Amino acid sequence: MPELPEVETVARGLREQIVGRKIVSVTLRKTDFIDDAEAVERNLPGRLIAAVERFGKFLLLRLVTVRDGSALTLDEADGEPASLMVHLGMTGQIGPSAAAVPWEKHTHVGFLLDDGRELRYSDPRRFGRMAYLTAELLAKEVARAGADPLEVSAPEFARLIRGRSARIKALLLDQGVLRGVGNIYADESLWKAKIHPAGIAAKLTGRESELLRKGLKEILQKAIVLRGSSISNFVDAKGVPGEYQRRHKAYGREGEACRRCRATIRRGIVAGRSSFYCPTCQKPPRGFEPLPLPVKMQRLGRERAGLPKRKRNRKRTPRVYRNK
DNA sequence: CTCGATCCCTGGACGC
DNA sequence: TGCGTCCAGGGATCGA
Numbered sequence: 001m002p003e004l005p006e007v008e009t010v011a012r013g014l015r016e017q018i019v020g021r022k023i024v025s026v027t028l029r030k031t032d033f034i035d036d037a038e039a040v041e042r043n044l045p046g047r048l049i050a051a052v053e054r055f056g057k058f059l060l061l062r063l064v065t066v067r068d069g070s071a072l073t074l075d076e077a078d079g080e081p082a083s084l085m086v087h088l089g090m091t092g093q094i095g096p097s098a099a100a101v102p103w104e105k106h107t108h109v110g111f112l113l114d115d116g117r118e119l120r121y122s123d124p125r126r127f128g129r130m131a132y133l134t135a136e137l138l139a140k141e142v143a144r145a146g147a148d149p150l151e152v153s154a155p156e157f158a159r160l161i162r163g164r165s166a167r168i169k170a171l172l173l174d175q176g177v178l179r180g181v182g183n184i185y186a187d188e189s190l191w192k193a194k195i196h197p198a199g200i201a202a203k204l205t206g207r208e209s210e211l212l213r214k215g216l217k218e219i220l221q222k223a224i225v226l227r228g229s230s231i232s233n234f235v236d237a238k239g240v241p242g243e244y245q246r247r248h249k250a251y252g253r254e255g256e257a258c259r260r261c262r263a264t265i266r267r268g269i270v271a272g273r274s275s276f277y278c279p280t281c282q283k284p285p286r287g288f289e290p291l292p293l294p295v296k297m298q299r300l301g302r303e304r305a306g307l308p309k310r311k312r313n314r315k316r317t318p319r320v321y322r323n324k
Numbered sequence: 325c326t327c328g329a330t331c332c333c334t335g336g337a338c339g340c
Numbered sequence: 341t342g343c344g345t346c347c348a349g350g351g352a353t354c355g356a
Contacts, residue, residue, distance in 0.1 A: 001348090002350095033332095057350085087350085089333095089350060090334095090348080090350065091334080091335090123333095124333075124334055124335070125332085125333040125334050125348095125349090126332080126333060127332070127333065127349075127350060127351080128350090129350095129351085164326095165325075166325080166327085167326095170326080173350085175351080182349085183349070183350085271327090272328070273348095273350095274347095274349085
């Protein structure tokens with residue numbers, strides 16, 4: 001699922017592939033995830049993609065109007081500076097293809113470029129979002145966005161947390177608090193800082209808050225280097241998956257051993273989301289119960305009381321590390 | 325302010 | 341092999 005590192009990866013790929021290209025025409029299929037599909041259809045043709053930026057989980061294709069063969073800069077643009085905003089949601093993918101290649105099943109938008117390629121947006125689940133944003137609309141989006149987790153200072157981060165009675169993970173996921181963090185990197189940063197996701201934000205010590213801020217930043221930076229995590233169907237603008245999922249310490253590791261202490265990673269629901277944590281490293285708050293470990297994961301449950309010991313009548317099979 | 329529930333949506337995993 | 345059911349989750353929205 002695309003979070004900050006994945007969106008950054010896509011932005012970098014798009015930047016080198018489509019900046020400087022002009023949009024010739026727009027083709028739409030399903031449009032229920034587009035704020036104002038007519039505005040996209042009407043305003044994009046003829047405009048040049050001057051830059052590709054990332055803002056939180058948003059991709060911003062900055063558009064300028066071309067006159068007399070020379071592109072104007074953003075500030076000088078004829079008419080209002082504008083952007084195409086793309087949010088990949090859970091399953092969105094965007095990248096250029098040869099225009100002659102048939103559309104895939106879930107491709108919903110195509111922007112024909114002036115070099116014969118077509119920039120396509122596909123999204124099976126359509127949890128994504130697309131919008132043509134004038135300067136004014138963009139300003140509104142920016143205004144309600146939280147701090148940049150890569151840039152936020154220690155005092156600023158502490159201020160975001162201070163006095164909040166919500167669970168820390170809910171705050172990390174709140175795009176109005178921090179922009180760009182999703183379920184994976186929330187869990188990973190909390191594991192690194194040894195803070196339980198269900199912990200109350202206001203109860204974090206200054207030291208914990210700072211560990212969390214630094215851990216989050218470091219994890220995001222490393223994930224960007226590895227071009228993000230491909231856990232569902234994430235691929236970059238060239239269709240290449242990321243590598244950071246190999247580095248996950250908590251997310252998706254229910255039933256596996258904690259990389260620090262070998263305790264079994266557990267899963268519970270926090271802020272309505274599956275949350276993975278180490279019950280030893282990340283002390284759960286009073287009353288917090290993890291989901292029962294799925295039966296198939298209860299391997300070697302030797303320390304569980306009251307259960308008969310495993311029969312040992314089968315040949316030992318070599319231990320296999322699954323890499324999922 | 326914070327919570328949980330509900331909705332959106334489809335593919336993949338799982339159980340039988 | 342096939343079919344039905346459940347679940348994944350970012351974000352909006354609504355009621356408690």
